[in-house]
Amino acid sequence: MALDPVTNSTGNANLQAAGISQQDFLKILLTQLTEQDPLKPMDNTQFVAQLAQFSQLEQTQQLADTATTSLATQTASQAIALLGKTVTVSSTSSSGSSTSGSVTSISFSGNAPTLTVTPTSGQALTGVALSQITATH
Structure with a gap:
């Protein structure tokens, strides 16, 4: 055998x-x-x-x-380097809109970090993936 x-x-x-x-x-x-x-x-x-x-x-x-x-x-x-920076986040919807705001927190669940982005006006966006960041300011 x-x-x-x-x-x-x-x-x-x-x-x-x-x-x-x-x-x-x-x-x-x-x-x-x-x-x-x-x-x-x-x-x-x-x-x-x-x-x-x-x-x-x-x-x-x-x-x-x-x-x-x-x-x-x-x-x-990469995620930690964005903490405190102003970023532009692309929308996950089909509208293609984007929002700018400051990265206020990072959470690590699983293999991919998720960010919380707080715009100057409006409610914080939670669960933002690094792939959704289109620009840093």
Whole structure:
């Protein structure tokens, strides 16, 4: 019983798309080793290739985690830099209108920060995404 190695450079994405986690991979590998025919042991080259694939999968996952953390940090820094600044916010409606106001607070829920923009006259806009900021003054 042999496992074919994933040869695509996005091995982690392929395994996740197939529904196979690292734990699943280790279980399959352990089962493969315990269930192999003693008269026909697994080819050493194939075994080493599978171990290398697992190592590459782990490194890819660590790289993806680092990139996600870096992106979240950059987004948070951008939001913090807007605190106290006057910005123009595009409307989410189809009218295409915009409002200018000062960023008075930032909340971090999930991965994306949301801003509260208070115009000089009118009610504060809450839940403003960074993508809605069209200009800073």
